[in-house]
Amino acid sequence: xxAVAQRNLIEIRWHARAGQGAKTAANILAQAALREGKYAQSxxxxxxxxxxxxxxxxxxxxxxxxxxxxxxTEPDIVIVVDPRLMETIPVTDGLKPNGWVIVNTHFSPxxxxxxxxxxxxxxxxxxxxxxxxxxxxxxxxxxxxxGAFAKVTGLVSLETLQSDTVHRLEKRFRDRPQVIEANLxxxxxxxxxxSWVDAQVFEPILAEPSQIAFKSWTELQEGGIIxxxxxxxxxxxxSWRLERPVFDPQKCVQCLMCWLVCPDxxxxxxxxxxxxxxxxxxxxCGLCSLQCPPKAKALTMVxxxxxxxx
Amino acid sequence: MVxxxxxxxxxxxxxxxxxxxxxxxxxxxxxxxxxxxxxxxYPITPQTEIVMQFAQFVADGKVDTEYVPVESxxxxxxxxxGAAAAGARAMTAxxxxxLALMWELLYIASGMRLPIVMAVVARAxxxxxxxHCDHSDVMGARDSGWIQIFAEDPQEAYDSLIQAVVxxxxxxxxxxxxxxxFIISHAVHPVTVYPDExxxxxxxxxxxxxxxxxxxxxxTMGPVDLPDYYMEHKRQQTxxxxxxxxxxxxxxxxxxxFFGTKVYRLMELESMEDAEVALVSLGSSCGTVREAVRxxxxxxxxxxxxxxxxxxxxxRDEIVKVLAGVKVIGVLDRADSFSTMGGPMxxxxxAALYDILVTQKQTAVTSFIPLGGPKVVNYIYxxxxxxxxxxxxxxxxxxxxxxxxxxxxxxxxxxxxVRE
Numbered sequence: 041x042x043a044v045a046q047r048n049l050i051e052i053r054w055h056a057r058a059g060q061g062a063k064t065a066a067n068i069l070a071q072a073a074l075r076e077g078k079y080a081q082s083x084x085x086x087x088x089x090x091x092x093x094x095x096x097x098x099x100x101x102x103x104x105x106x107x108x109x110x111x112x113t114e115p116d117i118v119i120v121v122d123p124r125l126m127e128t129i130p131v132t133d134g135l136k137p138n139g140w141v142i143v144n145t146h147f148s149p150x151x152x153x154x155x156x157x158x159x160x161x162x163x164x165x166x167x168x169x170x171x172x173x174x175x176x177x178x179x180x181x182x183x184x185x186x187g188a189f190a191k192v193t194g195l196v197s198l199e200t201l202q203s204d205t206v207h208r209l210e211k212r213f214r215d216r217p218q219v220i221e222a223n224l225x226x227x228x229x230x231x232x233x234x235s236w237v238d239a240q241v242f243e244p245i246l247a248e249p250s251q252i253a254f255k256s257w258t259e260l261q262e263g264g265i266i267x268x269x270x271x272x273x274x275x276x277x278x279s280w281r282l283e284r285p286v287f288d289p290q291k292c293v294q295c296l297m298c299w300l301v302c303p304d305x306x307x308x309x310x311x312x313x314x315x316x317x318x319x320x321x322x323x324x325c326g327l328c329s330l331q332c333p334p335k336a337k338a339l340t341m342v343x344x345x346x347x348x349x350x
Numbered sequence: 351m352v353x354x355x356x357x358x359x360x361x362x363x364x365x366x367x368x369x370x371x372x373x374x375x376x377x378x379x380x381x382x383x384x385x386x387x388x389x390x391x392y393p394i395t396p397q398t399e400i401v402m403q404f405a406q407f408v409a410d411g412k413v414d415t416e417y418v419p420v421e422s423x424x425x426x427x428x429x430x431x432g433a434a435a436a437g438a439r440a441m442t443a444x445x446x447x448x449l450a451l452m453w454e455l456l457y458i459a460s461g462m463r464l465p466i467v468m469a470v471v472a473r474a475x476x477x478x479x480x481x482h483c484d485h486s487d488v489m490g491a492r493d494s495g496w497i498q499i500f501a502e503d504p505q506e507a508y509d510s511l512i513q514a515v516v517x518x519x520x521x522x523x524x525x526x527x528x529x530x531x532f533i534i535s536h537a538v539h540p541v542t543v544y545p546d547e548x549x550x551x552x553x554x555x556x557x558x559x560x561x562x563x564x565x566x567x568x569x570t571m572g573p574v575d576l577p578d579y580y581m582e583h584k585r586q587q588t589x590x591x592x593x594x595x596x597x598x599x600x601x602x603x604x605x606x607x608f609f610g611t612k613v614y615r616l617m618e619l620e621s622m623e624d625a626e627v628a629l630v631s632l633g634s635s636c637g638t639v640r641e642a643v644r645x646x647x648x649x650x651x652x653x654x655x656x657x658x659x660x661x662x663x664x665x666r667d668e669i670v671k672v673l674a675g676v677k678v679i680g681v682l683d684r685a686d687s688f689s690t691m692g693g694p695m696x697x698x699x700x701a702a703l704y705d706i707l708v709t710q711k712q713t714a715v716t717s718f719i720p721l722g723g724p725k726v727v728n729y730i731y732x733x734x735x736x737x738x739x740x741x742x743x744x745x746x747x748x749x750x751x752x753x754x755x756x757x758x759x760x761x762x763x764x765x766x767x768v769r770e
Binding site for chain 1: 461462463464522560567568569570571572573575576578579582583585586589590
């Protein structure tokens with residue numbers, strides 16, 4: 041092991057979608073760690089800077105001061121805020137053997153370990169989205185995940201996270217104490233409802249981390265010109281969805297308003313009539329459903345999690 | 351360089367016209383002959399005459415150009431970028447604040463690899479308000495990825511602007527041709543002008559590889575370029591700059607063969623074969639320096655001069671080869687960098703010499719340059735249009751000779767022609 045890898049440092053990588061609060065959660069975690077006398081960093085890495093786009097956030101925690109500003113490629117802990125990223129992003133890339141994978145999912149840790157091939161790792165699961173919907177009334181799973189993190193790793197205490205939450209929200213929600221209450225409840229439920237299982241395989245991981253074959257500068261088109269049309273079809277942005285529009289052809293009056301407003305051309309037409317949704321490219325923005333005439337209601341938004349269960 | 355068999359030039363002397371033109375008129379004439387698809391420009395002193403005359407050519411139907419009268423230089427360069435992306439041959443001209451206002455677009459033009467050609471009439475930047483010549487505007491754009499060619503006089507401005515069209519399209523990089531404000535832009539000199547057809551034949555028809563307006567083949571230009579690709583595209587740009595040196599030399603040769611002119615290169619040398627000391631300069635001052643060299647040489651004093659024609663890409667290897675044998679070099683900068691270590695050309699030349707000394711393993715330590723070799727001093731002159739006189743240059747040469755003879759120098763860079 042290299043000298044660098046032997047430092048007494050905990051490195052954490054969050055996988056989420058822009059808008060799910062991973063950056064905020066990483067910031068809260070760093071603040072809580074600082075309050076407990078640790079040295080901490082928190083930083084995000086954005087791609088297209090668009091709600092729903094995959095993003096990462098990072099934490100470093102240590103009892104000693106540290107100074108590096110590089111990205112984290114070999115984390116000790118991976119937290120997956122959106123379970124649908126498990127299928128599209130290699131979340132365990134570089135994760136140390138026997139490291140933690142903490143996932144927001146309704147699956148048990150044993151099921152998750154099998155379903156996503158996580159046997160070399162310790163796996164914790166908590167249905168943070170369900171907790172968030174019940175307590176915060178919206179799918180912001182970051183708060184319950186922080187509670188789960190505190191329980192599983194013991195790196196910060198629930199009490200510190202609780203007092204930090206109050207401190208952070210009390211000014212803004214002075215008139216609405218129920219918001220602060222809901223956040224505390226979400227934190228506590230995450231702490232109490234998380235369950236985990238130990239790693240099942242202890243051999244070092246031999247597989248190379250997944251590498252996308254990027255072209256060198258000599259092979260790329262000068263000036264970044266994309267010389268072909270329709271290349272966006274190559275990117276399956278459908279995994280960005282939290283909610284899915286479900287189409288009922290019986291109710292559709294063929295006004296084509298959905299087709300008109302869809303920013304991703306994901307409404308499929310045949311002979312000028314709507315026949316369905318291109319789920320490979322629909323990002324779940326919900327505009328089609330909003331535009332669908334209330335009397336028709338041929339497009340309804342359904343949580344993606346509902347389809348995972350089936 | 352390979353010796354090529356000398357053929358008589360395509361354009362003979364009878365076909366040429368010798369006329370009296372100012373720098374601006376010469377460049378407007380070149381633009382008329384180039385007949386670009388699009389010109390978008392905004393007037394600013396001392397560049398105004400170029401676009402004013404060109405607008406007249408458009409109004410009189412002497413060119414086929416789509417002229418876009420814009421509301422600022424920011425828009426002028428934006429329109430040129432759009433036109434060039436669409437596959438048009440696009441040109442503009444500006445000065446000083448106008449160039450400064452183009453700043454972000456300069457990087458977009460070069461980053462998108464668009465062969466835009468721009469006449470820059472160099473002028474001091476405000477504050478304080480000054481309309482006269484110095485190089486602070488062009489030096490501010492030196493790292494924007496544009497090829498920078500300095501013209502000494504109206505003839506060179508005319509010739510270089512025509513060459514710039516070919517250089518830009520071959521290198522797929524934008525080019526600025528720089529003349530000194532008022533000193534050249536408004537000074538009338540004899541200029542040899544070539545026939546319209548000959549100029550059009552030399553530059554040829556522009557056949558862009560991509561056009562944004564080709565609806566049969568839709569493409570994307572200027573997409574978002576995140577950490578996973580941006581650096582590769584910058585790497586391509588720097589390679590294009592390296593290649594541009596060869597292209598500039600090639601086009602210079604072709605131009606000479608076609609029009610029967612002198613061969614334009616990266617720099618021009620004056621009595622450098624056995625020079626003990628030398629001055630390096632840009633633009634109109636090069637003529638003044640040359641006169642001083644000739645006067646001193648007539649007295650048997652071994653001085654020389656380098657006129658740097660191409661500042662970007664910087665001809666490092668070429669200039670070092672010439673300067674390595676010189677005892678003391680004076681660099682004339684018509685701009686201050688405010689780095690407190692001299693003007694922009696001074697630091698470039700010093701950096702170039704440092705590298706070559708390391709590779710030659712010269713390790714003799716002096717208090718002047720750690721690795722020995724030629725001493726380099728810097729004179730900042732001519733800011734805001736202050737004159738540089740031939741007598742001053744003569745004094746500088748004598749100072750360089752004294753340094754060569756062992757005189758200690760207190761300041762390796764200083765202002766000259768300033769009231770202390």
